[in-house]
Amino acid sequence: GDSVTQMEGPVTLSEEAFLTINCTYTATGYPSLFWYVQYPGEGLQLLLKATKADDKGSNKGFEATYRKETTSFHLEKGSVQVSDSAVYFCALSGGYRDDKIIFGKGTRLHILP
Amino acid sequence: GAGVSQTPSNKVTEKGKYVELRCDPISGHTALYWYRQSLGQGPEFLIYFQGTGAADDSGLPNDRFFAVRPEGSVSTLKIQRTERGDSAVYLCASSLYSAASGANVLTFGAGSRLTVL
Numbered sequence: 001g002d003s004v005t006q007m008e009g010p011v012t013l014s015e016e017a018f019l020t021i022n023c024t025y026t027a028t029g030y031p032s033l034f035w036y037v038q039y040p041g042e043g044l045q046l047l048l049k050a051t052k053a054d055d056k057g058s059n060k061g062f063e064a065t066y067r068k069e070t071t072s073f074h075l076e077k078g079s080v081q082v083s084d085s086a087v088y089f090c091a092l093s094g095g096y097r098d099d100k101i102i103f104g105k106g107t108r109l110h111i112l113p
Numbered sequence: 114g115a116g117v118s119q120t121p122s123n124k125v126t127e128k129g130k131y132v133e134l135r136c137d138p139i140s141g142h143t144a145l146y147w148y149r150q151s152l153g154q155g156p157e158f159l160i161y162f163q164g165t166g167a168a169d170d171s172g173l174p175n176d177r178f179f180a181v182r183p184e185g186s187v188s189t190l191k192i193q194r195t196e197r198g199d200s201a202v203y204l205c206a207s208s209l210y211s212a213a214s215g216a217n218v219l220t221f222g223a224g225s226r227l228t229v230l
Contacts, residue, residue, distance in 0.1 A: 032216045032217065034216075034218075042223075043204075043221045043222060043223045043224065044156070044204065044206075044219075044221040045220075045221065046218055046219070046220075049216050049218065051216045089155050089156070093216070093217050099169075099217065100146070100158050100161055100169050100172075101146070101158070101217070101219060102158060103148075103155035103156045103157075103158075104155050105153075105154055105155045106153075106154070106155045
C-alpha cells in the first residue's frame, strides 16, 4: 500500500542554519504530497502541498519539490528560526477526491538561539 | 463553526469501559476523517466519511471501534471494551476538496486525549 518514509529526528540546528528534512514515498498512481506541521501545544496544520510532478510547494520560507523520478518531497528552508521548532509530517493522498491521507512518523526539529 | 471542534479534550477511563469521542467539523465540509496518534508517531488513519457514509474504514483496528456520522455533520467515534493499548490522541479532521488547488486539504481539530487505566 501507499506509504511515506521521513528522516528520524530529533534534528537540532542553530538559528539561521539551512534545513533539509528528507521524505520519500511509495504510491500507485499520482499522489498529492503535503507537509504538515505541529507546533508545541497546537494542532496539526498544513504547511505546504504539491499536486503533480515538478510542482514546488512553498510557505513561510519553507519549500518542497515533488520529484517523481526519485519519489521524494524533501522539505527545505534556507535560514531557520527558533519559532520553526515543531514536529514536521510528510504526507500523501491518493490523488483522488477526498481520499485518505497517509502520514509519515514525523520529524522533531529543535532550533537553538 | 470556525474550526474543527473535538470533545472531550481529555478522557480518562478504566479498562473495559465504553467511550465516545465527538467531532464537530467545519460547516460545509463534506469529508470527515478520524486519525489516532500515539506518542512519537504520526497520525494513523482510522476512517473517513463522505457525507453520511463511511467511504473508507480500512484503518479501524478491530470491531471494538465504530464511527457514525448520521446527518453528515457531527461524527462520533465509539470504542467498546477499551484496552490500555487504545490510549492515544484521537484526531478529527474535515476537508472540502479544492478543484482550484487540485488537492484535498485537511483541517484538524485539537484532538481528544484518551487514557485507559
